[in-house]
Amino acid sequence: MNLRSILRQPLLTIAIHEREARWTLGHAGVIATCGRVRLAPGLVSDGVILEPATAGAVLRAAPDFPGRGRMQVVIALPAQRSVFRTIEVPAVRGRAFDELAEREVRREMPMLAENAYVSWKRTGEGDGKVQLFVVGVARDVLDSHVAATHEAGLHPFSADLRVIAAARAAGAPDCIIANIEDEESEIAIVRGGVPAIVRVVAMSAPRGSSSWLEQVAEELARTVKFYRDAHRDDQVFDALPISMVGGAAQQAALGGDVATATGHSVEVAELLLAVAAEADAASFAVNVGLALKERAA
Numbered sequence: 001m002n003l004r005s006i007l008r009q010p011l012l013t014i015a016i017h018e019r020e021a022r023w024t025l026g027h028a029g030v031i032a033t034c035g036r037v038r039l040a041p042g043l044v045s046d047g048v049i050l051e052p053a054t055a056g057a058v059l060r061a062a063p064d065f066p067g068r069g070r071m072q073v074v075i076a077l078p079a080q081r082s083v084f085r086t087i088e089v090p091a092v093r094g095r096a097f098d099e100l101a102e103r104e105v106r107r108e109m110p111m112l113a114e115n116a117y118v119s120w121k122r123t124g125e126g127d128g129k130v131q132l133f134v135v136g137v138a139r140d141v142l143d144s145h146v147a148a149t150h151e152a153g154l155h156p157f158s159a160d161l162r163v164i165a166a167a168r169a170a171g172a173p174d175c176i177i178a179n180i181e182d183e184e185s186e187i188a189i190v191r192g193g194v195p196a197i198v199r200v201v202a203m204s205a206p207r208g209s210s211s212w213l214e215q216v217a218e219e220l221a222r223t224v225k226f227y228r229d230a231h232r233d234d235q236v237f238d239a240l241p242i243s244m245v246g247g248a249a250q251q252a253a254l255g256g257d258v259a260t261a262t263g264h265s266v267e268v269a270e271l272l273l274a275v276a277a278e279a280d281a282a283s284f285a286v287n288v289g290l291a292l293k294e295r296a297a
Contacts, residue, residue: 012066013290014059014149015076015162018044018183020247021059024275024287025066031291034275034284037062047080049144056151065152073156074290075145079163079186079200081138083112086194088129097130105134112136123194133194135161158293163188163198165289166245170269174236177269178220179286180246182207185216187223191237197227207248213256221261243269245285 010032013024019041024034037058042050049055059065089104091097105120106113116136124131142159149156163186167177173193179186182203189197201219205211220242231237242264244253249268252258258266268282273291275284 010066010069010071011291012071012073012154013076013287014073014152014154014156015165015286015290016044016049016055016145016148017181017247019181021055021062022284022287023059023065024284024291025071026273026291029273031273031275031284031288033064033066034287035062035064036283037065047078047138047141049148052144052147053151055148056153059148059152067153071154072158073149073154074158074160074293075149075156076162076165076286076290077137077142077145077159078184079161079198081141082161082198083109083116083134083136084195084198085109085134086123087132087134089132091125091128091130101130101132105132109134109136115139117142123192137161160290160293161198162186162286164195165287165293166269166285167195167289168292169245169271169273169285169288170243171272172243174240176220176224176240176242176264178216178242178244178246178249178252180216180244180248180252182248185219185246187220189223189227189237191234196231197223199223208251208255213252216252217256217258217261220258224262224264238263241265241267243267245269245271245282247283249282249285250280 010025015022019039020036022036024031026032060067087108089101116138118136120132120134123133163179166179167175167190175190177188185201187199188195253266253268271281271288273288275281
């Protein structure tokens with residue numbers, strides 16, 4: 001099968017969260033349908049799907065899950081036990097650059113190659129140097145999500161981290177993105193399309209409770225302060241709103257004191273692609289980001 005034929009296939013995105021799996025189906029630039037299914041408590045722990053066969057069976061059994069036929073499949077991964085780093089390498093031409101980049105990543109981050117799956121992307125160039133954004137994902141995290149997808153009868157061809165996909169869905173190269181779910185939150189500060197900070201927070205109280213709302217505000221305030229302290233000359237940052245996405249975005253944005261705690265305005269992000277469940281579009285931000293992945297790369 002040639003590349004052109006593959007690209008004509010429908011695009012299925014799958015994001016497995018701690019308590020819910022969500023998917024979208026569509027084509028380039030269009031999402032036709034979306035859906036979700038609840039997961040049993042304890043099925044996912046520290047980013048790892050403990051029982052991939054069970055997760056795959058739940059997906060297959062979901063009433064509207066489009067798990068048959070030829071399609072491109074892209075999966076989302078949690079940021080737990082992932083490593084992010086920006087490094088510089090000399091600018092060289094042709095295939096020699098890829099070899100150089102791989103060698104420099106291994107030299108700069110030797111333990112990463114042994115314990116994680118590593119990918120990198122060019123993010124800038126100047127003064128004879130190329131900037132690389134390097135991501136390492138723990139092997140058991142990626143393996144478990146791939147295994148669950150296989151158990152659902154599918155074969156993923158690409159993956160991306162949830163919080164990076166969510167930022168892409170919001171469409172701003174500079175943003176403060178908060179992917180808020182019932183039991184976990186992923187927070188990222190993105191500058192020039194590259195994450196400067198990524199944090200994963202386990203929520204310690206029931207969704208919507210005063211303690212849960214306080215924790216959302218406190219963790220965002222802590223993240224913003226940490227970035228401000230390290231980048232005091234970044235005047236653009238102070239004007240960035242906090243863009244909330246995820247299954248609990250509406251509740252976190254409307255019910256908390258995030259703006260007061262952080263000094264930034266708060267919004268539920270408007271996504272670059274429309275989804276059928278428009279009233280709850282923010283829940284599918286990760287999936288939208290996955291659908292945009294190849295176009296944005």
